[in-house]
Amino acid sequence: MIFQTDAISKSFGQRLVLDQVNFGCQAGEIKAVIGPNGAGKTTLFKLILGLLRPDSGKVHWKAETERSVGAIIEKPSFYSYLNASENIRLFGKLQGHRINSEKVTEILVRVGLDPDRKDPVRNYSMGMKQRLGIAIALLGDPEVLILDEPFSGLDPMGIRSLSDLLTDLAKEEDKAIVISSHFMDQLIKFCDQVSVMSKGSIIVEGSSYDLLSADPKTYRLEGPDLLSSDVLKELDLQVDKHRVNVRSDQMLMQDLLGKLLEEGTVITACIPLLAIEELMKPEQ
Numbered sequence: 493m494i495f496q497t498d499a500i501s502k503s504f505g506q507r508l509v510l511d512q513v514n515f516g517c518q519a520g521e522i523k524a525v526i527g528p529n530g531a532g533k534t535t536l537f538k539l540i541l542g543l544l545r546p547d548s549g550k551v552h553w554k555a556e557t558e559r560s561v562g563a564i565i566e567k568p569s570f571y572s573y574l575n576a577s578e579n580i581r582l583f584g585k586l587q588g589h590r591i592n593s594e595k596v597t598e599i600l601v602r603v604g605l606d607p608d609r610k611d612p613v614r615n616y617s618m619g620m621k622q623r624l625g626i627a628i629a630l631l632g633d634p635e636v637l638i639l640d641e642p643f644s645g646l647d648p649m650g651i652r653s654l655s656d657l658l659t660d661l662a663k664e665e666d667k668a669i670v671i672s673s674h675f676m677d678q679l680i681k682f683c684d685q686v687s688v689m690s691k692g693s694i695i696v697e698g699s700s701y702d703l704l705s706a707d708p709k710t711y712r713l714e715g716p717d718l719l720s721s722d723v724l725k726e727l728d729l730q731v732d733k734h735r736v737n738v739r740s741d742q743m744l745m746q747d748l749l750g751k752l753l754e755e756g757t758v759i760t761a762c763i764p765l766l767a768i769e770e771l772m773k774p775e776q
């Protein structure tokens with residue numbers, strides 16, 4: 493492991509926000525931390541980065557890598573009135589790196605941004621801002637990248653291309669990458685390991701494959717007009733016009749789909765929801 497937390501806990505006032513969390517990452521690995529709002533993901537990242545001190549427990553770093561970390565916490569920050577190259581140069585200077593023009597171009601191309609674009613970054617799309625944030629986080633060529641919700645605000649194409657970039661950084665440059673998200677489906681396809689957080693604890697951990705093969709208990713049915721279905725009405729479910737969640741112990745899914753077909757209700761999707769997503773209720 494490049495770093496490993498050993499039973500770290502953190503409270504804010506009376507509120508226990510992290511409860512004895514053990515979490516680490518190794519070189520070349522992409523690790524995801526998923527959980528609802530308030531689960532403690534950002535607090536965990538801040539403790540790993542040394543931005544907060546744990547009340548108990550410790551963060552251990554592999555000696556020679558100590559704090560060789562690039563991070564985006566909460567959202568990427570840069571000077572929105574400067575262009576991307578100017579931001580790279582300025583942050584390079586602030587971090588004490590000598591960054592010449594070739595290096596600026598190399599870094600921007602590495603994260604998929606056009607080095608010739610000269611307008612201020614306030615004009616950039618959300619995905620481009622995330623990429624610029626990653627470019628800045630990569631300036632010191634860190635061994636570890638910690639990215640808090642890098643996919644927030646991105647469309648499916650943006651998510652796909654950013655996950656390809658992160659996969660390249662892990663597999664080609666051997667970086668240890670930790671990312672957080674609220675959504676399982678964004679991460680599970682390309683992360684090596686997933687830790688699910690709830691109320692300050694890691695409640696499930698495993699490879700993406702293990703988590704995907706967990707038995708689905710709930711299915712989400714989608715269709716153009718589910719409210720007019722008598723079959724669904726009889727089941728006493730919370731039906732919305734376009735979607736309804738059905739637990740498989742309420743009715744065998746193939747029987748239900750057969751009945752819906754018989755009464756002429758159009759179903760456009762039947763999506764198994766992972767048991768883990770049921771565990772991820774928002775924090776109170």
Ligand SMILES: Nc1ncnc2c1ncn2[C@@H]1O[C@H](COP(=O)(O)OP(=O)(O)OP(=O)(O)O)[C@@H](O)[C@H]1O
Nearest residue numbers: 504509527528529530531532533534535536674775
């Ligand atoms: N500085 C602080 N002072 C008081 N409470 C805090 C502080 N920072 C975080 N918290 C509380 O700790 C809990 C966990 O917050 P945290 O930001 O770590 O969650 P999260 O999983 O990252 O949530 P989100 O997905 O919304 O970003 C929340 O209840 C939050 O209000």
